[in-house]
Amino acid sequence: MTTAAQGTSYSRIVRDHIDRGIGIPRELYLSQELFAHEMTEIFGHSWLYAGHESQLAKPGQYVTVECGAESVIVARGADGGLSAFSNVCRHRGARLVDPGCGAKQRFVCPYHQWTYRLDGTLQGAPRMPDSFDPAQYPLPTADVVVWNGLVFVHLGETAPEPLADLLGSGEELMAAFAIAGTKVVHTITYQVEANWKIVWENSQERYHCNVNHPELIKTFDVAGLNVTGRLQSPTPPSPDRRVAHGRFPLPERCRSPSTAITRPANRSARSTGGSRPTPPPSTSSRRSRWWAVPTTPSCSANGRSPWTGRRSG
Numbered sequence: 001m002t003t004a005a006q007g008t009s010y011s012r013i014v015r016d017h018i019d020r021g022i023g024i025p026r027e028l029y030l031s032q033e034l035f036a037h038e039m040t041e042i043f044g045h046s047w048l049y050a051g052h053e054s055q056l057a058k059p060g061q062y063v064t065v066e067c068g069a070e071s072v073i074v075a076r077g078a079d080g081g082l083s084a085f086s087n088v089c090r091h092r093g094a095r096l097v098d099p100g101c102g103a104k105q106r107f108v109c110p111y112h113q114w115t116y117r118l119d120g121t122l123q124g125a126p127r128m129p130d131s132f133d134p135a136q137y138p139l140p141t142a143d144v145v146v147w148n149g150l151v152f153v154h155l156g157e158t159a160p161e162p163l164a165d166l167l168g169s170g171e172e173l174m175a176a177f178a179i180a181g182t183k184v185v186h187t188i189t190y191q192v193e194a195n196w197k198i199v200w201e202n203s204q205e206r207y208h209c210n211v212n213h214p215e216l217i218k219t220f221d222v223a224g225l226n227v228t229g230r231l232q233s234p235t236p237p238s239p240d241r242r243v244a245h246g247r248f249p250l251p252e253r254c255r256s257p258s259t260a261i262t263r264p265a266n267r268s269a270r271s272t273g274g275s276r277p278t279p280p281p282s283t284s285s286r287r288s289r290w291w292a293v294p295t296t297p298s299c300s301a302n303g304r305s306p307w308t309g310r311r312s313g
Contacts, residue, residue, distance in 0.1 A: 149180030
């Protein structure tokens with residue numbers, strides 16, 4: 001992106017600072033122009049996590065996705081299929097439901113009672129003229145897909161790249177967790193007063209984990225991470241298959257055997273006890289680099305994605 005006023009290429013600045021091994025400038029966290037561009041080019045063209053399929057097990061159950069100024073409803077229809085559509089009434093722009101999840105037989109606008117079916121089509125509108133055709137006023141739709149029990153939506157106007165293709169070997173790596181068979185029992189929402197990039201950057205480093213995340217340290221061996229010149233470490237052996245999959249391989253071009261770390265012989269893996277089966281041989285290199293998988297960062301209400309006015313019907 002280039003600012004019209006200053007002619008500054010944000011991409012060039014970021015690449016330059018990365019090459020020099022220093023953080024990006026403060027202005028790139030504060031610029032409203034850049035934030036609006038990020039909302040369009042990143043979040044407007046990415047698959048966004050919506051919820052778990054267990055939250056949408058029965059017809060009428062729904063979850064909402066809040067991203068910037070956009071709000072999306074994902075609902076289970078009477079036919080058993082999932083639909084994703086705008087959480088904004090076509091009449092005067094009122095929100096249909098509050099953020100969160102729940103169950104409804106239909107979505108009724110609280111302002112003028114326009115009523116929508118579970119697939120986002122308009123069922124009825126009170127006191128409209130005889131010439132009014134509800135079929136012409138469905139809610140704008142979004143793409144929705146389920147991967148390993150996790151539900152994702154895509155707000156872009158163009159057809160997205162298949163999620164399974166983007167995740168690559170993730171299907172095999174996530175199999176040990178059997179996420180599709182789980183259910184949501186508790187949620188915690190964090191309101192972070194910071195630019196989304198700071199949240200994302202925090203999830204990429206382990207420098208702060210010893211003090212702030214002792215539970216993570218007990219679960220995964222993060223020894224050797226964040227050490228200058230040592231970007232890789234071997235997968236530690238463990239009878240717990242989940243721990244065995246605690247490290248994910250990066251593409252071959254990102255690996256550098258010369259920077260691999262050798263695990264000290266006197267540091268055995270912590271056993272979790274029990275008679276759990278021996279994990280299958282890893283298909284990745286034992287020098288595979290640590291890859292932390294971040295959650296979708298929260299978006300502030302500034303800026304808008306290009307989804308507004310997306311296709312209808």
